[in-house]
Each structure stands twice: as structure tokens, then as C-alpha cells.
Amino acid sequence: MLNKHAATWQEALKDVITDPKELCALLGLNISDMPNMIEAAAQFPLKVPRGFVLRMKKNNLQDPLLKQVLPLHIELDPLQAGYQKDALEEAKYNPVPGLLHKYRGRVLVMFSGACAVHCRYCFRRHFPYEDNNPGRQGWEKIFSYIQSDITITEVILSGGDPLVMNDAMLKQFTDQLATISHVKRLRIHTRIPVVLPERITPDFIGWIKQLPFDFSIVLHINHPLEIDDAVREAINLLRETKTTLLNQSVILKDVNDNVETLVALSETLFSAGVLPYYLHLLDKVQGAMHFDMDIAVARALHEEMRACLPGYLVPRLVYEQAGANCKQT
Numbered sequence: 302m303l304n305k306h307a308a309t310w311q312e313a314l315k316d317v318i319t320d321p322k323e324l325c326a327l328l329g330l331n332i333s334d335m336p337n338m339i340e341a342a343a344q345f346p347l348k349v350p351r352g353f354v355l356r357m358k359k360n361n362l363q364d365p366l367l368k369q370v371l372p373l374h375i376e377l378d379p380l381q382a383g384y385q386k387d388a389l390e391e392a393k394y395n396p397v398p399g400l401l402h403k404y405r406g407r408v409l410v411m412f413s414g415a416c417a418v419h420c421r422y423c424f425r426r427h428f429p430y431e432d433n434n435p436g437r438q439g440w441e442k443i444f445s446y447i448q449s450d451i452t453i454t455e456v457i458l459s460g461g462d463p464l465v466m467n468d469a470m471l472k473q474f475t476d477q478l479a480t481i482s483h484v485k486r487l488r489i490h491t492r493i494p495v496v497l498p499e500r501i502t503p504d505f506i507g508w509i510k511q512l513p514f515d516f517s518i519v520l521h522i523n524h525p526l527e528i529d530d531a532v533r534e535a536i537n538l539l540r541e542t543k544t545t546l547l548n549q550s551v552i553l554k555d556v557n558d559n560v561e562t563l564v565a566l567s568e569t570l571f572s573a574g575v576l577p578y579y580l581h582l583l584d585k586v587q588g589a590m591h592f593d594m595d596i597a598v599a600r601a602l603h604e605e606m607r608a609c610l611p612g613y614l615v616p617r618l619v620y621e622q623a624g625a626n627c628k629q630t
Contacts, residue, residue: 310500314417314465317350321372324349328367329360337374345588347372348419353496356529365524365556369420376421376588384587397442407455407488410443412463412474418496422551422592424584425461440474448481455486464493468504479513487514490549492521495528498535509542517545519578524557525569533573540574547578550616552599553592560605567606567614576613579628582620596620 307313318324321342325332332338349370357364362371394403401409416423447453456478463471478484493500509516518539522528539546548570552558557566567577580603583593603618619628 307499310497310502311467313350313352313497313499317348317417318354319346319348321347324354324371327354328357328364330362334362335371335373337377338372341372341374341376344376345372345421345423346419348416350417350497352498352531353418353527356526363555365562366526368556369422369523369553370418372421373591375591378590384585384590397446398439400443400446402446402453406452407457408447408453409457409459411460412458413461413465415465416460416462417465417493417500420492422553422583422586422589424586424589437470437473440477444477444481447478447484451483454483455488456484457488457490459490462491462493463489464491464500464505468502468508472508475508475512475514485515486517487512488517488519490519490521494518494535494539495520495522495532498531501535501538506538506542509539509544515545516542517547519547519549520575521550522548522566522570522575523550523553524562525565528569528573536573536575546575548575548616549579549581550577551581551583551592552594552602552618553583554594556592558594558598558602560602560609563602563606564609567610567616571614577616580616580618582618584621 307316318327321338322332324330324347325335347370353366353370357367361367394401396402399411401411403409447456458474475487478487536546550557550563550566552563557563563580570577580599582596582599583589585593599618603615607615617630619630621628
């Protein structure tokens, strides 16, 4: 049974749906219509909060929110030429456990290897988190690396999703980070305010307010139907802290690959107080081929968006190329 009233966000995080049979039963779907779903979930586990499931339409395999989390037999297709486990060759940019340094001036810290939701197109679905989850005992190597490079002015907390960690751990990390004088900006990349908005608590807001950095949060929202009243409320709480709120989306075949949906997404984001930032092409990770689309089609859609929206509502169309010194356009 769907429980919309978990007492705490931690309880809601523990009570996520991980069984494909339960998900199908809740949405009135026949699991026998989806062969090898169990096998696909064994390779990359299903994980989705109950509140996010409540936004999905029942008896509808084409629901754009469902498609992002539903394990499918096509993920097991071995003939995925060009699709790799480490699509961005991140292992080359992993100088100490839990830290990636791909671009000049900023580093990404794997603050957690866990997420509240498993998106089937995730480019880190094969990432070796067991080797990159330093915990408190590994933080000293991370801080030492950042301290040694004065060109690093921004630290990005990612993962996984950093907001699965509690506020005390976030504060302990950022208090120590604040002792490094050349770090000026802190950024968090998270999907949690979207799929688990109850995580944005008064204590979390209190932590943000005491941060000594220029602070931004980059949300990950792919479809306007992801934004319900609870998400708007969470965003409003974040806006009251003067946090810069941006959004990055991934353009996904049969989910948001039409101009009507992309325009509606930008308009819905802005009405909620979030600025569209990036529209990513799919990273060619093994298991996600069915979400991919031709770059020429994506560019044509982006041009249509530009014709429909003011410039500040048009996210940049980008893709990542292994070894490049910045995102490509």
C-alpha cells in the first residue's frame, strides 16, 4: 500500500519500492507482459519512492515517470555497440577515492553512493561506488587534495545523491571544507527534492543558511509531471534561503523527446522558481540504449524550443565527451 504519510524522510527513504512485482501491482500492470523484468532489476535494482509512484498514471505503460524507473528486458541486450559501463571514462579522473577531477577549477565529491531513485538511464549505473565511498575516514584525503590545488574554487557534492546523508554529516563535511580558503562555491546535484520532497526539512534549511559559500542546487527533472504540490513546496523552502536553483534534464526517447513536453517543462520549472540550465544528451552507458536518440533530432528539437521560448527559458543542449575539458554543445 502506498504510504503518503511517513513520519520522517528517513522512514520514507527506507520504505521505497524495490520489488518489480509490487510496482506492477500498485499501477495495475501485468508483469507477464514485461519479460525479463526481474532479470533486469537483478542487474540494476529497481528503487523508487512511493510518493513518486503516486504521480504515475495507473494502467499506463507509457507513463513518462514510470518509463524512467521501470526495468526492461532491452537493458539485457548484449548487442549494444558503443555503449559502455564507464561511458565517460571517469576512472581516469579519480585521483583519490570519492573524488573526480575532470574540469579545471572544480571537483566532484561522491558524497554518497546511494540514491533515493534508480533512473534506468543513469550513467553511473555501473560505477564502482564500493571503491569510491570514502566515508568520514576518507575525507582527509579529499580535503588534502583540494587544499593542494589552489585553482579549485568550487566543490560539487554528487554521488549517488548527497541528500540521502543526514544533516549532521553534511555540516561536518562543509565545516571542514570551509577551512580551505580558495573554495568559494558549493554546488549540490540532487534528485531528492523531486522524488522525496519531505527531505527538505527545517533542519536542512538551517544548514543551508549557515553555509559560508556561494551555494547552488542543481535539480534533475525530466518531465513537467514530476513537479507536484509537494515538490513546489520544497522548492519554495529552498528559494527562501536565496539558494540558486537550476535544473538539468536528460532528453529521453519516448519520455520527453517532443517540443511540447520540453517547452512545458521549462515553463513549469520557471513557475516553480527553478531556472532551466542543461538539456543533456544521453550518456552512452550500457543498458540505456533504448533511451538514446540521434543528435541531429535533439538539435532540431532544441531549435524548436528556441522558437517557442524566451532565451532564459531555453536550457543549453550539451553532451559529455570523455577526455574533453568541458561539456560539448
